[in-house]
Amino acid sequence: MNQIPTKEEMTAALQARIGVPLQQTFQKSTVAVCGLGGLGSHIAYALARAGVGTLILIDFDTVDLSNLNRQQYGVSQLGQPKAAALADGIREAAPYVVTIPHAVRLTRENIPALVRDADVICEAFDQPDEKSMLVDTVLETFPEKYIVAASGMAGLSGANSIKTRRITKRFYLCGDGVSDVADDIGLVCPRVMLCAAHQAQAVLRILAGQFDV
Template sequence: MVSQMIDIIVNGKREQVPSGMNVRKLRDWVKPDANIMLINGYPCSLDEILKQGDQILFIRKGEVPDPHEFDLLFASRHSRKVQEQMKKATIGIAGLGGLGSAVCIALARMGIGHLIVADYDFVEPSNLHRQQYSINHIGMAKVDAVVEIISGINPYMKISAHRVRLTVNNISDIFGDADIVIECLDQPEEKAMLIETVIEYLPDVTVIGASGIAGYGRSNHIVTRRLTNRLFVIGDLASEVKVGQPLMAGRVGIAAHHQANLVVCLLMKDPNDVVADVD
């Protein structure tokens, strides 16, 4: 008598197994040295019976998934359609402070294929209040610290790191291969220079900037606006840094994740759902 088969997903890959198979038999077939077993995101016993549609993850503690397995795991969460678009993308990030360091981490978790990052600065103790660095990064170049952080999240992401101050003369060379450039700089004149240079000299590149993210509260005032076909700005366009209204981790983080979310929408060619009407 032929056993009835059920469809399951094992470490991100679709498989058919006999109905009534337990986790132990599957583990011994797929990954005998696994010592952590999860079904549908929860720990399970080796004797648990598999059911139609179950998603099973076998892990050996401390082992880094190989590139193929890593890709399958991302695709199982994001869908293959989204993951393929993420893998093909090259994203530039200008500045690795509160915005840039957070955007880098979000994009690494989203499976972006190639990041181009640029910053001339070093991590100092005062950066820890809103930037994604740790005590052990103090004194490191920010580009080096970001590479270290990302390698612990997505070791197969390509990163091109430039420890340099961005100018009109080098922006095109640094970001020429990018599909999208995210402006994460501090000073208004630097922000304007970056945006104007990309718009003028890199005609195929879209820019995502930020303006008005200082202070605390008013989370829902931070929105995504389309200013032109190639320029988007995140923020409330009003909250500038001043006495009593500093840059703080909460609002900076909200803006950074608006930027990262817009990257996905643009790559999937569907930005309209996240864009507010320009006042």
């Protein structure tokens, strides 16, 4: 009962669910998730379970008690670097996904080297200045790459206000576009997960060649 399935077995199970062409497309893809908190940790798990072959996981922070109400970490991981802790967790769910953890803070200077191998980049930060820095740097440095960002997922507003919008040809934005992490009660797990799911789904659609209008 505790035996880890082989790579062939897990591949066959995924192919039975989504088909061989799509599984192969996802498997050969690389996605960078920048920020591994409430958004990024859920995005990474969703992409790993969908069969994305390589995940670049970037976050300078460590797991804190305040993270556990909305992020994909457990109490045994308190104090660990988020990048390494998330990679460990993903190996439990999808052991053959390649994870490349980087416990560093992103800057305009190091972004190009860290995300150059990614087909799609996910922006999953809390702070507006970090969000704009990553989006601007990626769009300026890699005009051929896609970036999926988030804006607005705080509070207890209705779930249906979370949307995915295609801002430009290669820039997608998910969220309600209004709420801020400092508003009302701040971030709660279900709404953050909704926005993360939008981002992960946008990534999968891009990889599959299914683009929003």
